[in-house]
Amino acid sequence: MDCTLGSPLQHRDQDYGQLRDACLKCKSLFEDPEFPAQRSSIGLPADTDPARALKWLRPKEINKNAKFIEGTASTNDICQGQLGDCWLLAALSCLTLHQPLFANVVPNDQELSEPYAGIFHFRFWQYGQWVDVVVDDRLPVQSGRLLFSYSRTQNEFWSALLEKAYAKLNGCYASLKGGNITEAMEDFTGGIARSLSVASRTPAVLWRALGSSLSRGTMLSCFIQAVNRAEVGMVTPEGLVRGHAYAITATDVVKDKKGEVCLLRLRNPWGFVEYCGPWSDNCKEWDEVDNAEKQRIALTRAEDGEFWIKADYFSSLFTTVEMCSLNPDALDDTPSSWRITSHQGAWVPGCSAGGSRKYRRTFWTNPQYRLVVSQLDHQDVADENDDDAEEQGGLEEDGEEAVAAVQTDRRTSSTVVVELLQKHCRQKDKINFMYIAFHIYRVPPELQDDPSSLKASFFSSNKPVSRSGKYQAQRGTRRKVRLPPGNYVIVASTFKPNIQGSFFVRIFAQAGNELESQGGVPCSSEFSSVVLANPIAPDDRSKVQVLFKQQAGLDNRLNAVQFNKLLNSGLEESLHLSLETCRGLIFGQDTGGTGTLSLAQTEQLVAAVNSLQAIFSQFDTDSSGTMSSFELSLALQAAGFLLDPPVLQQLWLRHGTADLLLSFDGFVACIGKLRKLFDLYESEGSLEVKEHGINTWLLRFIGV
Template identity: 55%
Template structure:
């Protein structure tokens, strides 16, 4: 792709793992008109269809053994993360699926989304039209398993699956225009998703990204639709049929207030397919939906952190920048969730913020916020609500300008003062980090560069837990961040929360709202900083009717020159404190923090609170100046042979001589069974080796194709095993006959084999196999396999193999 000049100075991000970069040119404008009727061909108005495309962002296939999928990703690099240039809030360019230089758009971009479950919408549509049949999706069948909840035993409440025209004779995909009242919550606890969808309808360009135009229940109708969602660095296109769950003649889940419009129900179905089932949508954070509809950054703002007028200005500016806004009232207990207050508001329930405005009332100018309850009913009944007297004293022209509808549709106006008194948290989501700052829409254009990475926490290998577990914390994935030039001058640091809250990390059980720093504190001296925003998301935790979020956080450490470019060990983290962090560990999909750091070298550590908790994650780093992203490969090495060369003990030599004299055949060699007995007669029971391990040891020797060992080889094997036993005991701190898998890399290094994190992770998966501890036989098997692979690589003469390097070689053959 042709390079696009970026504003600002240079900063450099270097990750230890495969990454990609996305350049974001933020050009913000307020876009509030509804979509034109011509975008959807079955609308009541005529017109030529516009371009249409919907992406979903999804992780890799969830089938197969995790470690095999992980290895394949390392071997074949899967596909690079999206490398796209998003202009004007990330909206797709007008010209089809081509990049600006005429090349095909990168896979996973808005214009070339990943096809979820390999379903090609265009091909399936043409096939159905050719065969004159309606599409029936085999990957999300019209069955109870797609509902994802227990079946109701009452026959009268049996769920039937019907297409829109079987539900309503005048069914439309979209009727006239898109609006917030198109979305009403059904019998599913997904207000978080529908509130985000309501907020999306305010921004026509963003909406057209998720809900492609040119879809209809009349023209070229084949019962098939497609939508796009952002999922962890990629846009993914999800295909669904239009069979919807119906109970007693009415849609069971999301529906439109007009009852004959079906786009919102189909979006909900597509998202349910993405996460596994409708049941998987029950309960969630609004930010999840907003991020998946935009690919943007979502964060929480405590309502009480700003005065009502200032809060109104912030929300007005955010809407102008194209942000999605929502809010909720925190429930103090589970029993309070869904409770309607005396003012007509619902606790623990998500509302969309869809507009702000000023109303003239005599000589007074009143600030107002417009909210939407995704239920489609139950509204605020205080000042400026549909039932109040304030509207009676308002000029008719003002009411017409606002298109005021005094009816029970879930939509209402509220003053900033009442809003600040009754609501607790505002959720904001924007494609650009600029929208996360206070201010108005007139702020100058700036450019952000995004670096992204997908990784995993593996038990016993890279799932080291929080700093509380200092023996394993350093095993968590480490990302090196190099900041070279300043970009920002600040005199307050409102984003840096609780960075000095003690040595031990905390867990936020859900009763904490972001604490706002006291603005009245001591004025800091103005200084230049590098602006960085880090977001850590955990992947695929919403599956099979369960939400199983881990407590996650990240920490940022400044690295001294003497250890720059190296994987930091336990001693570094014992001596140094983080200079930035995401805050308390939280059981939610994502955590983020904007940091302003001095130029220098840093390491970012993403972790779960408890060690050995498996999970996949996605991390992205925004820089306010241009950066270049490099992969700092660590080359594996082996000094095993010289390090391990040691004379055989006299007693071992005597045992070998006696065994060979008694057991060896005419060729004076012993087979695997006999070698096993020899080894186990020398070592304690805790270090006994099984037959398969002994075969691996023999395979590692130069036996000229035979599966036996000579006297000299048997003596060398015993000497090696003695040395390995000494190393193993060194790391067996509790004398249990096993070591922690987290110590595997140090034990290998003590044996003369230095391996990078990817190789160590694979070794852990292969030889620990999910067990909490590594046995001596597993350690021996690991060493034997590595020793042979290092030797084979050294003897390899192919230039292509040598160019690929030892790391690629090890990853390829350790799988076998």
């Protein structure tokens, strides 16, 4: 489903238009059952002081002159309340500077005047699609004041209602405590975010780059990196808060008696606590500037959270700039043509959650995505590796040099931007970001035509040509790199194996380059030629013939119960299979609708089970009677089944165990299910089914 801005996904199936019309028809105010006016929607402990009891009030109950938006939305409409969501509100301050982007998030057909139904809606980008979130306008109030976000004008409520909608999207208000501003920037725009180390440029170059970015609609923010948790929230002698997000809202030049001064305008989302160094609101430097100049830049010398700072001082005090633009050219003067490919994926324990490169036996099982670079850039692209802020504070995978040398001559390489976002880590009052990263490997020509060839040996003997950086416990990690022409594979992983989670990966590449999932080839089965073609051994034939006579019914055939007894009582102990698995094997045979086996069919199945036992033993390296689930795809390949990752993942979810081990019975059950599904597909006469292909068929029925 293509959920665009014009046709967004309805969050929790709530249709704003229908709900609003129903309320207007019955002359009632909307009360949202999906996000009720209760403590559960707050997610924080209740205040024990009765005088500070929480109330839920509508805007006109708080202020008789309540407006949704008074005039136009501005940064002064946003002040932080009793919630640590400065990252969200700083991004919201940036959003107000770009009216078209603001209108995408805040539909402009909403008012607190008649016709009024107490219902509002907002749109957010979520992992490749836009989502429309409905809320009622009951807001949490404590001691007569809004508990969370509020406007300095006191009678404006759009920011408080947007904050409520974003809290609903993420579970509750408490789920918004703490975050990275790039997360909110991307959710407001669907754009691509980047981190930039302030120290990577001279003050003059940085100032020019930020001004150019603002003019192209890029959202900008900054912060001072806290060395440890204790430093977060500490105020520096210059009045700046460590670990706190500030919005960058403008750059400009003013003239004093000494000449031109390059300035940046910042805003603290608290709405107070401002920079107090040179060029701050009340400093003497402004006395040397003409009033006309001060009026031109709209200088406001008030404690409103907004202040100007000289470019030199900015570079000496701040450590990181965060930016978000609709394409990767946030700092480049010449726009280029980008092609975007995205994939939804998952790390499934025991199947596709192989961990970092230090787990050499399982790293290859992580989701993989192919990239073919053939089209070169037609212009210089500057600063392709300026994301060094992302290297800080993460987990290193090993002590080795992690990236192989690769030629990156601008004339013979192309720009690629990769972003990996983990999904659904803000739920209710818990924020659980996993440590994630991605690696890019070059695929040699001899392996390019075989998508199943990139196994453990390939990754253990080759170094990546690039990576996202250290594993980061943040929602997203991204990297802009230059790659020479060739075939590459991108591997997305968590730091530790068997960590369950879902993710979204998108790849920006120059037009002409090709991107695809590693699992994009049709599944195939050679089971009949690999396993069923093996004849039964003479000794086993004699045993089977004797046991068949003992177990067969009057029709001289075996049903599932009798076949189960034959395997479990007369043959090797290791062939023990459950009755249900025996039924699956029988229904994989052509029994003419009887569900019973002839002697020849019994001999064939016993031979097949013996072959599967040999395959299973090959991967049961510790002779425990179980097979590591990471080896399931290799065992299935040995049995003649080549499966793409999504199919393998669904197969594991259907047959895998909680302890991430697979018994021989479970392995045979997988084989029986696959064999029957492949046979049914071959007999299917529908052209529509054939057009969709075997992969779609397997994904549809593998869970049945």
